[in-house]
Amino acid sequence: MKVKKIPMRMCIACHEMKPKKEMLRIVKPKEGDAFIDFTGKAAGRGAYICDSPDCVKKLKKGKLLNKTFSAQIPEEVYEKIEEAFFANK
Helix, strand or coil: CCCCCCCCEECCCCEEEEEHEEEEEEECCCCCCCCCCCCCCCCCCEEEEEECHHHHHHHCCCCCHHHHHHHCCHHHHHHHHHHHHHHHH
């Protein structure tokens, strides 16, 4: 039998490569603000972060979504992402 290849993604906060299923996807659609995509199937540009509180805090502190999406992301979006992450834990 063939071994299935596991898709790997890099965390934008800690730069570790991990399996895609273990990470959270943040999506920036063409119109609208970025949000956490818990399904992993929402349309738009995606970025991945580890499923850990440290990486979520680092994301907000360093405003990493601004660099990743090459766009100005409002502070409220970071707060909503943080709330959604901690509410889901």
